[in-house]
Amino acid sequence: MSHADVVVQLVEIDPDGERIPPLVILLGGSNGGLWFGDFLHDLTARRISSLGLSYFGHDGQPDQLVERPLEPIAAVIELARETRGAQHRCLAVIGVSKGGELALLLAAHEQEFVDPGDRLMDATIAASPSHVAWQAPHIRLGARSSWSLAGRPLDFVPYPWLSTHLPDVFFNRYEVGEYHLDALQNERAVEAAAIPVERVTHPTLLIAGQNDAMWPAVRMAQAALDRARRLNPDTPVQLEIRDLDHFVLSDAATRQLAIDFLIEALRDAAAAGDCQADFE
Numbered sequence: 001m002s003h004a005d006v007v008v009q010l011v012e013i014d015p016d017g018e019r020i021p022p023l024v025i026l027l028g029g030s031n032g033g034l035w036f037g038d039f040l041h042d043l044t045a046r047r048i049s050s051l052g053l054s055y056f057g058h059d060g061q062p063d064q065l066v067e068r069p070l071e072p073i074a075a076v077i078e079l080a081r082e083t084r085g086a087q088h089r090c091l092a093v094i095g096v097s098k099g100g101e102l103a104l105l106l107a108a109h110e111q112e113f114v115d116p117g118d119r120l121m122d123a124t125i126a127a128s129p130s131h132v133a134w135q136a137p138h139i140r141l142g143a144r145s146s147w148s149l150a151g152r153p154l155d156f157v158p159y160p161w162l163s164t165h166l167p168d169v170f171f172n173r174y175e176v177g178e179y180h181l182d183a184l185q186n187e188r189a190v191e192a193a194a195i196p197v198e199r200v201t202h203p204t205l206l207i208a209g210q211n212d213a214m215w216p217a218v219r220m221a222q223a224a225l226d227r228a229r230r231l232n233p234d235t236p237v238q239l240e241i242r243d244l245d246h247f248v249l250s251d252a253a254t255r256q257l258a259i260d261f262l263i264e265a266l267r268d269a270a271a272a273g274d275c276q277a278d279f280e
Helices: 037-045 071-080 098-108 166-171 177-183 187-193 217-231 252-271
Strands: 007-011 023-027 049-054 091-096 123-127 147-149 204-209 237-242
Touching (some): 037 049, 091 098, 098 123, 098 204, 123 252, 237 252
């Protein structure tokens, strides 16, 4: 399956069989490329198929993440619902870091991609996520959004030039958390760029590491949860904080927690008649 310049790599369980395994869409971080790693091995062990999705920086795609349309990404996810002969295959989306930001955007804007009453996915995990849409990650004088929707750039939080932590960006790629904190002092931009997580209608798990030095994932995940609960008391969004760094899914126990969450959510969706899958 493909759509425009979205690149995918599908790994099916028992590809020649008649069963319909649940499917997990994997969204990588700021490299934009296909992401599998140990998570693929764990999914396969639990008899779950996976689809890696690249949204920039891979095989003919733009090198930089600038005003990336959400619609083609959503279209690939919607097409994945119809694989293995299913009309609505049980499907979850999991994104890490920048991919976590993307996963929350897709979940929050779900109804803009599907027919009324339908779902784009049945569960979402956003690992080391953001509660706002950010500026395109490559710092430039003319700041632009990372994302666009309906032909218009999404509001975003810009990176500040007047920050004592700006050198961190150029000399230490992985410890720029203080720089992001400086950016979040821009309250007007944060309000405009907030991801509307209160619109999420399916089980969604935020996972953040309290030792994250790349960006303040715990603070941002908590802000997303607080917004969801304030504006939607029945929100299906929950938060798990771990004693880990930015790469929370490098931890085997956290990966298993994530997969347990996905299996339970997808089983419930199947039992409710919202999707189709065979669980072992």
